[in-house]
Amino acid sequence: MNLSATTGFASRRAATQLVHAVLQRGRPLDEALDDPRGLMVDLDARDRALARAIAGATLRRLGSLRAALAGFLRKPLDPRGALESILLTGAAQILLMDVPDHAAVGVAVDQANADRAARPFAPLVNAVLRNVAREREELLARMPASADIPEWLMRRRIASWGEAEALAITHAERSEPGLDLTVKSDPESWAARLGGIVLPTGTVRLVPHGPIIELEGFGGGEWWVQDAAAAIPARLLGAHSGMRVADLCAAPGGKTAQLAASGAEVTAIDRSAPRLRRLTENLKRLGLSANTVTADATTLEAPPFDAVLLDAPCSATGTIRRHPDVAWLKTPEDVGKLADLQARLIDASVRMLKPGGLLVYSTCSLEPEEGERQIEALLERTAGLERVPVDAAEIGGCSEMLTPAGELRTLPHHLPNDEPRLAGLDGFFAARLRRTA
Helix, strand or coil, X not given: XXXXXXXXXXXXXXXXXXXXXXXXXXXXXXXXXXCCCCHHHHCCHHHHHHHHHHXXXXXXXXXXXXXXXXXXXXXXXXXXXXXXXXXXXXHHHHHHCECCHHHHHHHHHXXXXXXXXXXXXXXXXXXXXXXXXXXXXHHHHCCCHHHHCCHHHHHHHHHHHCHHHHHHHHHHCCCCCCEEEXXXXXXXXXXXXXXXXXXXXXXXXXXXXXXXXXXXCCCCCCEEECCCCCCHHHHCCCXXXXXXXXXXXXXXXXXXXXXXXXCCEEEEXXXXXXXXXXXXXXXXHHCCCCEEEECCCCCCCCCCEEXXXXXXXXXXXXXXXXXXXXXXXXXXXXXHHHHHHHHHHHHHHHHCXXXXXXXXXXXXXXXXXXXXXXXXXXXXXXXXXXXXXCCHHHHCCCHHHECCCCCEEECCCCCCCCCHHHCCCCCEEEEEEEECC
């Protein structure tokens, strides 16, 4: 990202606040971005985008940045104050973004001076970041991809995928992703109009320049933002007019929109009323509709459906390229807790199906406990179910995204492209099953 030396103090300070909220308060980045009490509220669209870009770059390369800073510090920083976040965001701008060194250093020093606790350390901020700038090339050469996710997660990836695949995944997550759109119709035309490309799976991908709401087609409801991997599970149901479909854990509604656009009668179920209101607002912009039900899907009583889509709550470890805060907010314990919830939701989904009905189960997780092993366990404990394997032709011929059992398994380094922002997709799992009795 090209940034001028005159870009303001407010956006940099907001970026620092975002990073601090994630690392020291344990808040998801999107939640911090939308906090009505936060500094983002008073920024215009350009400065909001800058603040988010700085925060994203910082969190995406957090391990490397911490290691770089540690080489110029005599003792570890106290993470409770703003000082570490000021240094991290300053180093991210110097090492990872096209920011003039003097601008990044100067604004970081100004931030320190503006914070009562950090003010005595303003000279330290100046010295450390000047050293970072001076040794930029050496520091960049010592930034292995494995440093940028927690050790527990890297160990799990190596155990699940092998060392080479684990490194490829982690390397792909270091690049800021492009913008993925699901369009109602004619993706080739929309790609041409928006300056993007059409992926084999049918998603339109572009590198945005400016606010999303200003892109052609947004106001007319011609498309919605949805990662390419997240757009696949709904397509596997083959929804059509006259089909009754339940979308469980439906908010914020991208998959609901896909199903509604097919002409199916869709019931969107979510336990969060505020999230369902957001879903309804999104559908209104798109000119689509669905029945909405606020309920816990594990206990819901409903007439049987022709098909059920369950995109289950999960650890989201497949989304780190888009949501780099996930790497630093999740713990190994989260995987086991969520796997238990997923099993209950899958059982509820089966109960909602008519005989002959289809179930698509998906998660945006790279953890086998939340994907492949869930389906293995389901088939062991439940009679009257069978896999319906996914064919490569259903996903644009991308056979590398299929497991031997015919299940979808996307990895962040799939869909390579010479332009990093046009490459990759979220790590996703999806399986399709039919109820036979």
